Amino acid sequence: MTRTRTASARRRSACAIACTLDLVGDKWSLLVIRDLLHGKRTFKELADSPERIPTNILADRLKRLEEAGVIVRAPYRERPVRHAYSLSEKGTAFRDVLGAFIRWGKAHIAGTVTLHDPAPDMTPAAWPIVPVRTGRRRRGLPRPPTD
Amino acid sequence: MTRTRTASARRRSACAIACTLDLVGDKWSLLVIRDLLHGKRTFKELADSPERIPTNILADRLKRLEEAGVIVRAPYRERPVRHAYSLSEKGTAFRDVLGAFIRWGKAHIAGTVTLHDPAPDMTPAAWPIVPVRTGRRRRGLPRPPTD
Numbered sequence: 001m002t003r004t005r006t007a008s009a010r011r012r013s014a015c016a017i018a019c020t021l022d023l024v025g026d027k028w029s030l031l032v033i034r035d036l037l038h039g040k041r042t043f044k045e046l047a048d049s050p051e052r053i054p055t056n057i058l059a060d061r062l063k064r065l066e067e068a069g070v071i072v073r074a075p076y077r078e079r080p081v082r083h084a085y086s087l088s089e090k091g092t093a094f095r096d097v098l099g100a101f102i103r104w105g106k107a108h109i110a111g112t113v114t115l116h117d118p119a120p121d122m123t124p125a126a127w128p129i130v131p132v133r134t135g136r137r138r139r140g141l142p143r144p145p146t147d
Numbered sequence: 148m149t150r151t152r153t154a155s156a157r158r159r160s161a162c163a164i165a166c167t168l169d170l171v172g173d174k175w176s177l178l179v180i181r182d183l184l185h186g187k188r189t190f191k192e193l194a195d196s197p198e199r200i201p202t203n204i205l206a207d208r209l210k211r212l213e214e215a216g217v218i219v220r221a222p223y224r225e226r227p228v229r230h231a232y233s234l235s236e237k238g239t240a241f242r243d244v245l246g247a248f249i250r251w252g253k254a255h256i257a258g259t260v261t262l263h264d265p266a267p268d269m270t271p272a273a274w275p276i277v278p279v280r281t282g283r284r285r286r287g288l289p290r291p292p293t294d
Contacts, residue, residue: 017248
């Protein structure tokens, strides 16, 4: 009850769109959900996606989505403990939202693909214009804005 | 060509979801599009929505969405000049994305509504827990994070 009340108190309005954006209205959350839908499970697998999510942002988004019941975290190894992430039913239901994003993007942004499109090579080196990144972004280097 | 190249260079990947999030992956852009779909036209009308978007963020989002061809700006009065905003065909196509957000929100966040639901009173004073705001947020007061 306290939790529900706290969550409600943070709402900007009762609008279903606004409340959903309070949860996933950023550049990264829906990409994490996309990757979990595609079968990724570990922190490292999620961090290794083409968009190169900064690891501090990934850790924050995983925590927030777990608290919201969108993803489930379970240990798969001890010493050192490692966790695997998966989508709850609530998280899997974002498939519909992701489908709408894919349709809009493919119709209106030239050169975009889905991860399951067979034709284009999705490895970073194959993108025609995006600078190739050969490794994890290092601490201290400038990062793009995340708002 | 330069513009396309610049826009492409900012892409995190060729993924249609990621590229769409590069444009509307924040807490506010889709709410502006929602309001334009519902017939709002002026800066003041958009700023007066229940979520009380800070006016500096509203100005920024209108500029970005206009540059991306999602909205169209046209003067409707001179001295002082005033502009009206509307959605392009590309912008109207976000209806599908908003519909997916509404379905997810209403199914998974208790107490959420759409602006067209007849039952609940959508005026701020009618929301059960959200603190009532009686006016525009003033400069200098703390704002919620916008990431």
